[in-house]
Amino acid sequence: MVAIEIINLTKDYPRGFWRKSYRRALDHLDLTVQAGEVFGLLGPNGAGKSTTLKLLMRLIYPTAGTARLLGQPFENIETHQRIGFLPESPYFYDYLTAREFLDYCGQLFGQSRSERRRRVGELLERVGLVEAADVALRNFSRGMLQRVGIAQAIINDPDLVFLDEPMLGLDAVGRREVRDLILELHAAGKTICFSTHVLPDVEALCDRVAILNRGRLHGLGGLDDILKMKVQASEVVVAQPSPGLVEELRRLTDGVRIAGDKLNLTVPDDKLYAVIECVRQKQGRLVAVNPVRPSLEDYFFQEFGTEKVPDLIKRL
Amino acid sequence: MQRVAVIALNTFREAVRDRVLYNLIVFALLLMGTAVLFGQISIQIEELIVVNLGLTAMTFFGLAIAIFIGIGLVYKEMDKRTLYVLFAKPVRRSEFILAKFCGLGLTLFVNIALMTVGFYGALYYVKRSLAGPDTYLLVAIYFVFLELLLVTALALLFSSFSSPVLSAAFTLGLFIGGSLADDIRELTRFVEIPWLGLVTNAVYYLVPNFRNFNVISSVAHGQPVPAALVWLNTAYAALYIGLVLAASALILQNRNLK
Incomplete structure (x- = not known):
């Protein structure tokens, strides 16, 4: 079964006020992700990874093209009942505690009080925030907010999870935990699509990847398929x-x-x-x-040249 | 509707935790001071002063809350990107607009309800008793509440496409314009410009007519408010708010989040 089907998706951002010009952020993207896959969206800054995820979540609207999520047109907001999403550098209501925020998210999915209590407890435990569960989010570090973000993304036990830079702001332990969580979700048959700069994570987690650069699809397939071509x-x-x-x-x-x-x-x-x-x-x-299998890092150096790569490496 | 209620209650919770209801302390001090002061003087106008001051203060404080919270209702969520999380869930943008309106409406309702208790307390202190005509004051308070709901809807509309500063200016401008709607229409009696009548008539019908909601002076003098006016004002406010919220939802529906 196909979990994500992207057809000719294009996004132009207008620039200027009087004399409008357009910057193409995503250029005729075609992509299919099978159910149960861990799929990585890779590319340097400005490649179009976050734009793709935002388009799929209907946070922004496409200039052209369409998509289907879990077999439904992506305009269908009810499909979000089965989808989880972690935005990049998430920010939440800082006057709420982690427990209150997750409970609020559960309510938006129509979960019952007992279901929410159980699920919120489980997730706080899973992301290592039991101790800080009743602390207001305004007092959380970036890494802790990222953990809350991951918890809210799976509060509804989604079939399809989008994670935009899930490792951002996490320390080594946090990254390891998120990796394990993704693998757990994978083992449970969920489809995970995430964007990242952290190449070792992609190598460790992804069944397939799409490599984007300047809004265009640059490579698509299993990591081995993409990198095999380069073995010399x-x-x-x-x-x-x-x-x-x-x-x-x-x-x-x-x-x-x-x-x-x-x-x-x-x-x-x-x-x-x-x-x-x-x-x-x-x-x-x-x-x-x-x-000698080149790493993705080597691949980026070869494909996109040194001008884009320093930025990519800096964030590793 | 369940999602609307959830977001509305969260909006109310935000207002409470942001200490919005602290304005009640200032209101209570103001009324207590007035009641004690004029209770001592007792020159037969103390009741009039307490009623006028109480109802005007309710309007003023409510207006400040409606404008200054209303202008951030959508903008703040968009700016801080909390909408990303919300709209990734099965929440329609129109539901969000309605919920935000209801949440601030609930805040204003609680605020006004508590003020009303304080207001009647001050009135009782001054008069040493409450009589039948004092119930007319409740109608005036109800009109203040309708007025504040209208202002909230306008602030929400501007918040869905402009910055807080501009939204505040637009909302305040419309409130002042709406309060002077009758005077604007009367301009043609003093200035003879052929097309001015068209413009002033258009403005008169477009801006919300806030003057219709102001019955403070008549109830202060113990005059009842006609039932027809209550129905008309309620219907007018409901229709106007409905249209403004629909426009807000339409604007937000077509916006790309940044």
Whole structure:
């Protein structure tokens, strides 16, 4: 079953007052996310990730295109009964306590008093806010607000969850907890779509990703599919190298590094078999041969150039 | 309607926690001071003064709450992006507008109800008794409440598309214009410009006519308010508020959140 279907979605923002011009934030996006997937929206700042999520939640309206969520047209507000959403850098009613706020959200979903009491208790426990449950949100740190935000996004036990930068403002423990939570939701068969700058999280969590840049879809598929295209080398580890072997290998490839009593080599694919043959002939011990899979970080550097990447890296 | 009630009650809770009802203390002090002062003087006008001052203070305090909270009802939620969370839930934008109006309406109702208790207390202190004509004052208080609901709806309308400063200026301007609606129409008697009649008539019918709600001087003198005026004012306020809220909902419905 398809959970999210985006068809030709486009968003232009007007600029100027008298002489209006338009800035295209999202450019004819087509995308499908299957039910039960963890789907990542990736891209540098201004890529169109948050715009996509806001369009899907009807917080802003598209210039063109449409979408379906859980099989329903995205204009259908009743579908939100089965959807959860965490906005980027969320802000809540600061005069409420965390417990009151979550209870308020539960009421908006029409939950009964007993259901709300149970669910709010569970979620406060789940996001580690039991101690601060009755403290006004105005006294919360950014990380704590993010936890409240995640709790409110799943108060209705949604089938589809949108998370806009869920790791933002969280410390290492918080990030780990959110990762675990996403995996739990995934295991429970929920569909999760999240945008992020934190590339290791994407690598750890996502079944598939869409890479956006300047409002355009730049890549779509499994991480391996996207990164496989870029595999052009292997890392070879050799133990007990003789001086002759080191000399020979240095002639074959540039990437030879001595690490203690081992040799680490980065070998281009076209020279891999020659290197292995050389190790065999010189009686070195071949410990490992691994394809060098570039990280998403490398991918971004390659695809978008250095001008966009520093911003991306800064927020890691 | 359940969602409307939930958001409305939260709006009321916000007002209470923001200490909006503290204005009651100032109101109580003002009335107590007036009652004690004029109770001592006793030159037969003390009742008139307490009634006039009490009802005018109710209008003034209520107006301040309606305008200064009303102008932030939508703007603040949009500015702080609390609407992101709200509209991601199954909440229609029209429900939000109606709920915000009801929430501030409830705040004003509680405020006026408590003021009314204090007001009658002060009146009793001055007169040493309450008589039948004193119930006419309740009609005047009801009209003050209708007036404040109208102002709330206007503030909400402006809040849905402009900044708080502009919204306050527009709302206050319309309140003053609406209070002077009859005088504006009479302008043509003093200035002879051919097209002026059209303009003043248009203004007269467009702006809410707040003067119709002001019966303070007649009830202060013990005169009853005709039942027809109560019905007409109620219907007028309901219709005007309905139209203004519909316009607010339409504006918000078509807005992209920032």
